[in-house]
Amino acid sequence: MIAVALWSVAVLLALALAGVVLSTRPRGSVILYGGCLLTTSTLCVTALAHLLYFPQMTPSATLPIGLPWLGAHFRLDALSAFFLVVVNLGGAAASLFAVGYGSHEESPGRVLPFYPAYLAGMNTVVLANDAFSFLVAWEFMSLTSWALVVSHHREAENVRAGYVYLLMASFGTLTLLLAFGLLASGAGYDFDAIRASHPSAALAGTVMILALLGAGSKAGLVPLHAWLPLAHPAAPSHVSGLMSGVMTKVAVYGFVRIVFDLLPEPVWWWSVVVLLVGGPTATLGVLYALMQRDIKRLLAYSTIENIGIIFTGLGLALAFKAQGLDWVAALALTAALLHVFNHALFKSLLFFGAGAVLEVTGERDMEKLGGLIHRMPKTAFVMLVGCVAISALPPFNGFVSEWLTFQAILLSPQLPNWGLKLIVPAVGGLLALAAAFAAACFVKLYGISFLGRPRSDVAASAHETDRFSLVAMFALAALCLVAGILPGLFIDALAPVSKAMVGNVMPHQTGLDWMTIVPIAESRSSYNGLLVLLFVALSGMAAASAIHRLASDRLRRAPAWDCGYPDPNPAIQYSASSFSQPIRRVFGSVIFAAREIGEMPPPLSPAPARLAVDMRDLIWDVLYAPIAKVVGVVTERINMLQFLTIRSYLTLVFAALIVLLLVVAL
Amino acid sequence: MTALRDMLSQGVQMCLVLLLAPLLTGFVRKVKARLLRRRGPPLLQPYRDLVRLMRKDVVLADNASWLFRVIPYLMFAGTWVAASLVPTFGNGLLFSWTADLIAIIALLGSARFFQALAGMDVGTAFGGIGSSREVMIASLAEPAMLITVFSVAMIAGSTQLSYVAEFMNSDAVGLRVSLGMAFVALTIVALAENARIPVDNPATHLELTMVHEAMVLEYSGRHLALVDLSSQLKLLLYVSLIACVFLPWGTAAADAGVARLGVGALIYVGKLVVLGFLLALFETSIAKMRVFRIPEFLGAALMLALLATLLRFVSGSL
Numbered sequence: 003m004i005a006v007a008l009w010s011v012a013v014l015l016a017l018a019l020a021g022v023v024l025s026t027r028p029r030g031s032v033i034l035y036g037g038c039l040l041t042t043s044t045l046c047v048t049a050l051a052h053l054l055y056f057p058q059m060t061p062s063a064t065l066p067i068g069l070p071w072l073g074a075h076f077r078l079d080a081l082s083a084f085f086l087v088v089v090n091l092g093g094a095a096a097s098l099f100a101v102g103y104g105s106h107e108e109s110p111g112r113v114l115p116f117y118p119a120y121l122a123g124m125n126t127v128v129l130a131n132d133a134f135s136f137l138v139a140w141e142f143m144s145l146t147s148w149a150l151v152v153s154h155h156r157e158a159e160n161v162r163a164g165y166v167y168l169l170m171a172s173f174g175t176l177t178l179l180l181a182f183g184l185l186a187s188g189a190g191y192d193f194d195a196i197r198a199s200h201p202s203a204a205l206a207g208t209v210m211i212l213a214l215l216g217a218g219s220k221a222g223l224v225p226l227h228a229w230l231p232l233a234h235p236a237a238p239s240h241v242s243g244l245m246s247g248v249m250t251k252v253a254v255y256g257f258v259r260i261v262f263d264l265l266p267e268p269v270w271w272w273s274v275v276v277l278l279v280g281g282p283t284a285t286l287g288v289l290y291a292l293m294q295r296d297i298k299r300l301l302a303y304s305t306i307e308n309i310g311i312i313f314t315g316l317g318l319a320l321a322f323k324a325q326g327l328d329w330v331a332a333l334a335l336t337a338a339l340l341h342v343f344n345h346a347l348f349k350s351l352l353f354f355g356a357g358a359v360l361e362v363t364g365e366r367d368m369e370k371l372g373g374l375i376h377r378m379p380k381t382a383f384v385m386l387v388g389c390v391a392i393s394a395l396p397p398f399n400g401f402v403s404e405w406l407t408f409q410a411i412l413l414s415p416q417l418p419n420w421g422l423k424l425i426v427p428a429v430g431g432l433l434a435l436a437a438a439f440a441a442a443c444f445v446k447l448y449g450i451s452f453l454g455r456p457r458s459d460v461a462a463s464a465h466e467t468d469r470f471s472l473v474a475m476f477a478l479a480a481l482c483l484v485a486g487i488l489p490g491l492f493i494d495a496l497a498p499v500s501k502a503m504v505g506n507v508m509p510h511q512t513g514l515d516w517m518t519i520v521p522i523a524e525s526r527s528s529y530n531g532l533l534v535l536l537f538v539a540l541s542g543m544a545a546a547s548a549i550h551r552l553a554s555d556r557l558r559r560a561p562a563w564d565c566g567y568p569d570p571n572p573a574i575q576y577s578a579s580s581f582s583q584p585i586r587r588v589f590g591s592v593i594f595a596a597r598e599i600g601e602m603p604p605p606l607s608p609a610p611a612r613l614a615v616d617m618r619d620l621i622w623d624v625l626y627a628p629i630a631k632v633v634g635v636v637t638e639r640i641n642m643l644q645f646l647t648i649r650s651y652l653t654l655v656f657a658a659l660i661v662l663l664l665v666v667a668l
Numbered sequence: 669m670t671a672l673r674d675m676l677s678q679g680v681q682m683c684l685v686l687l688l689a690p691l692l693t694g695f696v697r698k699v700k701a702r703l704l705r706r707r708g709p710p711l712l713q714p715y716r717d718l719v720r721l722m723r724k725d726v727v728l729a730d731n732a733s734w735l736f737r738v739i740p741y742l743m744f745a746g747t748w749v750a751a752s753l754v755p756t757f758g759n760g761l762l763f764s765w766t767a768d769l770i771a772i773i774a775l776l777g778s779a780r781f782f783q784a785l786a787g788m789d790v791g792t793a794f795g796g797i798g799s800s801r802e803v804m805i806a807s808l809a810e811p812a813m814l815i816t817v818f819s820v821a822m823i824a825g826s827t828q829l830s831y832v833a834e835f836m837n838s839d840a841v842g843l844r845v846s847l848g849m850a851f852v853a854l855t856i857v858a859l860a861e862n863a864r865i866p867v868d869n870p871a872t873h874l875e876l877t878m879v880h881e882a883m884v885l886e887y888s889g890r891h892l893a894l895v896d897l898s899s900q901l902k903l904l905l906y907v908s909l910i911a912c913v914f915l916p917w918g919t920a921a922a923d924a925g926v927a928r929l930g931v932g933a934l935i936y937v938g939k940l941v942v943l944g945f946l947l948a949l950f951e952t953s954i955a956k957m958r959v960f961r962i963p964e965f966l967g968a969a970l971m972l973a974l975l976a977t978l979l980r981f982v983s984g985s986l
Contacts, residue, residue, distance in 0.1 A: 372791065375733045386735070395778040396771055408770055408814075412821050415980075427818055427977045431970075434814035435807075441777060442803035445784045449799060454791030455731060518765060527827045528765040534749065534775070537766070542745035549890050553722035562729035563886055564792040576788065576796025584804035588963040 003052050004061040004078045007086065007129055010045045014038065014122035021115035031104040034114050035097045038121060042093035045125065049086035052078060057498030062131060069134050072191055077131035080498035081263065084339065085128045085255040088346045092248035093121045095474050099354045100240040102470030106361055112153040113238055120146035120244070124252050133182035133191040137175065140256070144171040144220075147249060150241045151233045163232035170219050170229040178216035178256070181209045185264060196264050206265050210272050213260040214279065220253035222306045223313060224283040225621045230306060231290070235298030235366070239357020242298055246305040247350035251342050254312055261320070262335075262503040270324040270419050276317030281429035284310025284436035289593060292443045292585055293617060295578040296366045297356045300447055301349065304392065307436055308345040311407065312338050314429055318410045319504060321422050328506040330413045333521050336496050336508050337406035343492065344399040344485060348391040351478040355385040358467035358475070359451065363460040368578040370458040371451040377464040380472050382452045387479040389444040391486070394437050397535040399485035402519070404437060405529055406493075409521050439585075446581045455572040487531040490519050579615065586615070594618060670923075677929065678752070678762035684933070685751040685908075689900040690714035692907065692944055699948035714900065721893035729790040729886050736789040739782045740887065740894035746779040747898040751905040755912050757932035759830045760922030768827040769817050773810070776861070776905070779898065780806055787883035798882030801959060805867065805879065808966035809860040815973035816853045819846050820913060823980055829912060830922065837916040849976035851914050856969035858906035860962070862899065865951040867962050879959075904940075907947075911939040 017037045024030030052059070060079040068074040078086075100117075107113055123143030130136040148171065152164035182191070189199035201209070215226070222230040234245045261268070287306030294300040315338025322331035358381045359374065360366055375382040391398035411433070414426035456462035466472075485492055490511030497507040511519050518530040549555075562568045590596035594617040603609035646654075694714045701708025728737070750772045755761055767775065780802065787799035821827045823844065824835040835841060860867040863880035870880070884895045912919070918939075920932030957965060 373731065375735060375789075376731070379734075390778070390781065393777075393781060394774065395781055396767070396774050401771075401774055405770055405774075408818075409827075412818060412827065415822050424978055427815075427822070428974070430818055431811065431815050431974050431977070434811035434818075437814070438777075438807045438810035441781050441810075442807050445781060445788075445799065445803055449785050449788035453733065453735070453785060453789040454796075524765060525826055525828065525831050527768045527770075529768060529771050530766045533763065533766045534771065537749045537763075538742070538745040538775075540745075541748050542741040545744055545748075545894065546741050549722055549894075553719075554724060554726075554890060556725040558725050558727050559730055560727050562731070562790045562792050563727075563888075564790075565794055565885065568792065572791065574793050575791045576793065576800055581796065581800045581803075584801055584959070585807060587960065588804065588808075 003048060003056070003059075004063045004076060004129075006048045007045060007078060007125070008063060008065075008076060010041050010048075011122045011125050011129070013041045014118045014125070017041070018115050018117075018119035018122065021118060022111075025111040025114040031107065031110055031114060032101055034118070035100040035104055038118050039094055039097035039101065041118075042090040042097060042121060046087055046090035046094055049078075049083045049090065053080060053083040053087060053495060053498065057083070068132075068138070069191070072132060072134060074135045075131035075192055075194075076129045076135070077193070078129065080502050081255070081258065082128050084496065084499050085251065085342075086125065088251050088343055089121075089124050089128060089248050092244055092346045092350050093124075095350050095354075095478055096240040096244045098477075099243070099357070099471050099474035102468035103238075103240055103354075103357055103361060107238065109153065112155075113150060113241070116146045116149040116153075117241065120150060120241070123147075124249060127252050128255055131193045133186055133193070133196070136256075137179060137182065140178065141171075141175050143249065143252065144175065147237070147241070147245055150237045152236070153238060154236070157236075159232075160236040163229070163236040166229045167233040170226065174216045174219035174226075176216075177212045177219070181212035181216060181260060184209050184212070185260075193264060200266060203269060207269065207272065209265060210261055210268075211275065213257055214276065217253045217257035217260075218279065218313075220256070221250045221309045221313075222283075222287075223279050223309060224286050224306065225625050227283070227287070227306045228619070228622055228626055231299050231302040234302040234305065235296065239298070239353055239360060242302075242357070243350040243353035246302060246353060247346040250305060250309055251346055254309070254316075254342055257313075258316065258503065261316075268320045268324040270321065270422060273317045273321035273324060274421065274425060276313055276320055277425055277429045280310050280313030280315075280317050281432035282310070283307070284314060285432045285439070286310075286593070288436050288439040288443055289585075289589060290619075292439060292446065292582045293590065293594065293596075295368050297359065297368055297371075297447065297451060298353070298366050300368075300443065301352050301356060304440065304443060305345075305349060307440060308341065308349070308392075310436065311404065311433060312341050312345070314338075314433060315341060315403075315407050315410070317429075318407070318426065321417065321426065322410070322413075323504050325417050325419060325422070327413075327416055328504050330410060330416065331504040332500040332506040332508050333406065333413075334410035335500050335504050336493055337403055337410055339496050339499060340406065340489070340492055341400075341403035344391070344403050344482070347478050347481050347485065348388045348400060351384060351388040351475055351482065352392065354471065354475050354478070355381055355388060358471055359464075362464045362467060363458075365458070365460055368447070368450045371456070371461045372454045372572065372575065373456040373461060374452045374464055377462075378452075378466050381467055381475065384472075384475040384479040385452060386448060387482055389448045391482040393441040393444045395441070397483070397486045397531040397538070399482050399489070402486060402489040402529070402531065404433070406521060407433065409527055412527075413522070442582075442585060446578060450576070450578045450581060454575050457572050457575070457577075487535050488517055489531060490514065490517050493519060586617075590617065593620065595620060673926075674760060674762040677758055677760065681756060681758075681761060682748070682752045684756060685901060685904055686748065688937075688940070689751075689897065689904040690718060692904050692940055693900045695941070695944045696903075696948045696951075699945055700952055703948060703952045714896075718893045718897060721888075721896070722890045724889040726889035726891055728888075732790055732886070736786055736886075737891070739786040740891040740898075742782050743779045743898045744894040744901075746775050746782075747901045747905070750775040750779075751901045751908070753829065754905055754908045755829055755833050755919060756908050757936045758920035758922070758924060758929050759833050760924075761830060764828065764830045769821065769829055769832070770814070770827055772829070773813055773817065776902065777806075777810060779902075783883060783895075786887075790886045792886065794882045794885050798879055798885070801879045802883055805860055805962060805966065808963060808970060809857045812853055812966060812969040812973050813857045813861075815970065815977055816850045816857065819850045819973060819976040819980055822977065823847065833912050833916050833919060834921070836913055837919065844980070846976035846980040847914070849972045849979070851910075853969040853973040853976065854910060854913075856965065856972075858910065859950075860966055860969075862903045862906060864947065866954050866957045866965065869956050907940060907943045908936075911936070911943060915939055
């Protein structure tokens with residue numbers, strides 16, 4: 003198993019080298035993405051087989067690379083296998099999508115070599131079994147994705163995005179380096195040795211915070227999220243899908259690996275930290291998303307929301323585990339991991355759909371789209387599935403994982419700790435807000451871009467995208483439905499992971515009547531997506547056939563009614579900004595310091611009145627801008643050192659020597 | 669035998685909610701009219717309207733998509749399924765385990781999601797204004813509803829409505845501060861969700877004040893009939909939900925005989941009459957709010973629900 007996995011990674015790296023040559027060939031991108039598709043599919047099937055049939059086995063391998071006295075350790079256990087499935091399912095879907103989409107790339111030389119390398123990096127992070135390999139792979143993943151972010155480097159915005167991304171990625175790696183350094187102080191870099199060691203409570207707490215910072219900065223936890231909405235949309239769309247759908251999950255993997263696996267038993271205050279970061283991340287992320295008019299940026303902000311939901315689940319698992327309720331911890335962890343899987347599915351799907359729209363119209367700005375359901379019917383259909391799924395509406399998959407998270411929250415009265423008893427329901431309230439905002443956000447995305455009338459010529463002349471892209475999107479949409487109506491299968495598949503991480507599992511689900519899921523007991527809660535779908539479909543069809551047969555089935559086409567004032571100008575429609583205006587007015591005035599500035603022309607002047615909306619990212623203003631300012635001032639001062647005379651440099655060297663000697667002497 | 673009885677009881681429930689929903693709307697309208705010293709339309713008028721609309725042709729806007737035509741059926745089906753899962757006259761619903769209270773709210777959320785999309789499909793200004801305001805109201809009402817459910821579920825130890833209703837009917841529940849708050853919060857949410865005064869006016873046709881009506885402006889014929897029927901079902905659902913959780917007396921138990929179920933049905937109709945009358949009374953005694961006052965109104969519901977959740981330890985059993 004591990005051999006297959008490592009060979010696949012090697013094949014991906016070889017493909018990366020081949021990409022340099024292939025990028026100059028006319029059909030090169032098809033060959034390269036085809037190769038990636040085959041390799042990631044192999045990896046996905048291998049990992050799935052491991053997760054389903056041999057979850058107890060932990061094959062490992064040591065390669066003679068890396069640190070000379072350490073070597074590179076790799077290991078495949080249930081947690082790695084699950085995340086390998088997520089990474090490679092997303093990778094396979096993105097590769098299939100790119101077989102069609104990638105042929106439109108203007109500068110393939112800047113994408114093709116890095117794409118397989120990026121996939122290889124993410125897989126290696128998940129497989130690594132020592133801190134050194136983990137960090138090298140993590141940094142490799144960051145750098146290759148950075149290269150992909152700046153692949154369209156002629157747009158100034160992308161370069162800025164790349165710069166911010168590089169800074170934040172370095173920060174994340176730095177904190178992880180510190181975390182592993184502290185962990186390794188007593189044991190060494192090998193994960194097996196770290197697991198066996200017994201760090202003190204203070205050390206373990208510090209490592210947890212550092213891991214939260216490091217993994218959180220990669221995953222996009224507020225307030226470390228600022229780079230994410232800049233970087234994810236800048237990359238080509240299949241890479242955006244991978245970054246949002248998959249790479250953030252690799253960050254979640256890093257957090258779970260360190261906190262649930264490498265560290266000893268959690269302490270209750272860890273969960274408070276994670277919950278207080280996770281809940282607000284979910285709500286703020288989706289509020290930001292609601293304010294966007296760029297499709298891909300909206301999707302990137304929505305990723306932040308979903309990461310918040312996942313980290314809330316992880317925080318709940320920590321809380322219940324720390325208080326000895328490991329059966330609830332199993333429920334919360336399963337909910338979080340299921341959301342990892344679900345989000346990878348629908349976020350990839352939505353980014354691919356946005357990519358398809360971008361490809362045929364050249365527009366990411368919703369204000370220039372509209373009416374695409376008539377011109378791209380198949381893309382519009384799968385996007386609708388994605389939007390319903392991500393809005394956590396039954397019978398699709400997003401609802402199941404949020405429902406499970408809510409079930410875990412409802413068990414908070416069982417917690418002995420009074421602080422947690424009160425914090426957990428409050429975080430539940432934040433999640434409820436996030437769920438409602440998410441629905442509003444995706445009504446906006448879908449309603450403005452796909453419904454209504456075209457707002458520009460490019461939208462009016464759009465056409466359906468290519469076959470490969472459609473197959474990839476339909477496959478993801480089908481998986482969204484399957485995971486929504488048969489969640490029991492997925493919950494049972496996660497049992498070995500939860501067993502390994504929190505020492506308990508959710509009750510066995512498959513085999514219950516009609517594939518119902520019952521997380522705790524039937525008297526408490528149960529849900530059956532299959533029957534909900536069946537009932538809704540049956541009653542809808544019954545109503546349709548009854549009305550058509552008994553009453554009327556006639557239909558006439560006529561101009562729109564619009565209260566008697568239909569206007570052919572498409573500008574009369576609600577725009578993306580006006581759609582979110584009520585919510586901006588209610589919530590934005592506090593959170594974004596949003597102001598509407600109206601400018602009226604003087605009386606009798608025929609000039610148009612103008613309305614401008616001013617919104618600020620307060621986190622950027624309060625946290626990032628001052629840091630950037632301090633760094634700027636400091637570098638300005640240090641800059642002086644570059645323009646000294648040779649005498650001054652010699653004096654400095656001499657002074658440094660004396661200081662060092664003094665330090666050694668004392 | 670029990671299987672047959674359960675099946676029948678579920679079937680009767682499905683038909684009952686479908687048949688009673690227009691009557692409840694007609695009753696509320698009638699009471700409102702009488703309170704205003706008008707004679708008002710006959711009680712059966714909503715049925716006549718539905719039949720009349722169903723018989724008419726659909727006049728579809730030129731650029732309406734397939735989604736616009738499918739949505740009325742989706743909305744109706746989702747709302748009907750949700751309404752069939754809320755216990756009305758008896759607790760032992762055959763399929764109550766299919767969806768718990770959170771799933772029922774989410775089903776209604778799906779219906780609203782599609783309704784808001786329908787408002788934007790034709791690409792008119794009024795449709796957009798309706799959808800935009802609807803999602804603003806929903807973005808506050810839905811979390812308030814969910815948190816109310818949290819507080820009730822944490823007290824009852826279940827999100828399964830049949831079990832919640834049984835618990836509320838038992839002595840274990842006692843008198844609780846948080847249940848009172850949850851009741852007020854749920855009432856406010858129910859007013860907002862059903863587009864009642866003071867949040868929206870179901871009778872208005874003044875374009876700029878309407879939310880729900882603006883969204884469905886382009887619908888006609890059988891599509892409009894289904895949209896109307898769905899909103900009537902939704903009103904019935906919320907009234908049943910309030911009755912089921914906060915006025916649980918008289919509902920037949922899961923294993924009750926046919927006679928007891930009949931009594932349960934009578935009591936249920938009685939509850940509908942009382943709650944419908946209270947709704948009409950409330951609506952006639954208050955003015956509609958401006959759109960941007962609604963967030964404050966719903967924010968109060970949100971805060972009450974959150975307090976109800978946090979205060980559930982207070983006065984457990986008096």
